Amino acid sequence: MRLLVTGGAGFIGSNYIRYALSAHPDCYIINLDRLTYAGNLENLKDIESSARYEFIKGDICDRKLLEDLEFDAILNFAAESHVDRSILDAAPFLQTNIAGTHTLLETARQRGCILVHVSTDEVYGSAEKGLFSENSPLLPNSPYAASKASSDLLVRAYVETHGVRAMITRCTNNYGPYQFPEKLIPLVILNAISGKPIPVYGDGMNVRDWIYVEDHCRAVDAVLHRGRAGEIYNVGSGNEMPNIELIRLLLGKIADELGMHEKDGLSGLITFVKDRKGHDRRYAIDPAKIERELGWRAETGFEDGITRTIRWYIDNRRWWERIISGEYMKYYDVQYGERLGR
Numbered sequence: 205m206r207l208l209v210t211g212g213a214g215f216i217g218s219n220y221i222r223y224a225l226s227a228h229p230d231c232y233i234i235n236l237d238r239l240t241y242a243g244n245l246e247n248l249k250d251i252e253s254s255a256r257y258e259f260i261k262g263d264i265c266d267r268k269l270l271e272d273l274e275f276d277a278i279l280n281f282a283a284e285s286h287v288d289r290s291i292l293d294a295a296p297f298l299q300t301n302i303a304g305t306h307t308l309l310e311t312a313r314q315r316g317c318i319l320v321h322v323s324t325d326e327v328y329g330s331a332e333k334g335l336f337s338e339n340s341p342l343l344p345n346s347p348y349a350a351s352k353a354s355s356d357l358l359v360r361a362y363v364e365t366h367g368v369r370a371m372i373t374r375c376t377n378n379y380g381p382y383q384f385p386e387k388l389i390p391l392v393i394l395n396a397i398s399g400k401p402i403p404v405y406g407d408g409m410n411v412r413d414w415i416y417v418e419d420h421c422r423a424v425d426a427v428l429h430r431g432r433a434g435e436i437y438n439v440g441s442g443n444e445m446p447n448i449e450l451i452r453l454l455l456g457k458i459a460d461e462l463g464m465h466e467k468d469g470l471s472g473l474i475t476f477v478k479d480r481k482g483h484d485r486r487y488a489i490d491p492a493k494i495e496r497e498l499g500w501r502a503e504t505g506f507e508d509g510i511t512r513t514i515r516w517y518i519d520n521r522r523w524w525e526r527i528i529s530g531e532y533m534k535y536y537d538v539q540y541g542e543r544l545g546r
């Protein structure tokens with residue numbers, strides 16, 4: 205099977221490519237990525253010379269480029285993915301997440317090929333209580349979530365109108381190796397290692413459900429191979445935690461891994477800052493459908509996943525030092541300069 209993986213130089217896409225090349229000895233992967241600030245070919249250094257892999261630098265909005273490629277299925281990971289950036293400037297989110305998905309839908313329609321559209325639980329908005337199912341209403345609150353919800357609705361329309369064989373996955377918050385350090389978990393790990401303040405938005409009681417990235421990759425793969433066309437699958441591991449609890453747990457583990465004796469040294473870095481605008485209080489989905497229909501289940505316990513993640517960042521200092529020494533620091537200053545009183 206020839207797979208077109210879009211956004212494969214990002215966090216989840218690169219983990220998926222590594223997973224698929226090893227799980228499916230017969231698959232060939234074309235990685236199409238524009239290499240935005242979040243795309244990093246170093247994420248794929250260990251597999252870049254595989255005879256079953258090729259990289260193409262390009263935009264998912266480029267219809268002509270897509271017409272020239274040969275593939276049997278599309279996995280769409282490409283997106284602008286960070287809520288805070290969508291608050292600063294929504295325009296790139298509308299372009300890539302909506303117009304880009306539309307281009308891929310047109311391509312899938314023309315070819316008659318499968319499209320797995322990787323979406324997010326954030327399209328449902330904030331879960332005041334209970335769990336969202338695939339039939340819950342779409343009530344996105346951030347420009348990022350609204351752009352993903354829009355793309356999901358386009359996918360639905362192409363299924364209904366044109367019979368495109370597309371499926372949608374809606375996953376909870378991922379963590380693991382190669383995550384860009386603007387997201388909460390890598391930000392906490394790197395700031396703790398560097399002795400920098402750890403910015404906690406609002407009261408720190410916002411709840412997220414954390415899943416290890418490899419479990420998400422296996423879920424996307426299960427949907428590609430066994431999913432029913434036109435269906436939506438919620439993906440999660442039922443591992444809900446308020447941010448402040450997660451941060452304290454992380455700091456304890458980082459101190460252990462660094463062999464620090466006085467754990468309190470790290471908790472002194474916690475700094476409560478001005479809240480994110482429109483900050484969703486809680487995300488929580490029910491993954492019963494994918495578990496029941498496709499036999500998928502999250503396998504990585506949080507203790508295990510988080511320890512592996514912390515060790516990966518400690519062992520791969522060169523990877524993140526190159527990121528934080530470059531363009532990323534300009535964003536960091538805009539996002540946190542005033543909040544941290546600099």
Ligand code: NAD
Pocket residue numbers: 210211212213214215216217236237238239240241242243244262263264265280281282283284285286300304322323324325352374375376377378379384
């Ligand atoms: P990421 O920001 O790490 O990676 C996105 C990748 O897409 C980057 O490599 C970037 O260069 C590429 N890209 C951006 N615009 C492009 C364009 N126009 N054409 C081609 N490539 C482009 O994101 P991620 O965390 O890996 O997320 C991947 C997908 O999973 C996204 O669709 C996101 O909405 C979804 N998702 C993420 C999470 C999470 O916790 N990270 C949870 C659920 C769903």
Ligand code: TYD
Pocket residue numbers: 287288377386387388389391403404405410411412447480
């Ligand atoms: P994030 O990793 O940006 O994912 P998302 O907004 O898509 O859930 O943030 C996870 C949670 O952590 C969210 O409630 C916002 C919070 N947060 C902070 O408190 N401080 C930070 O510096 C960041 C980046 C996030």
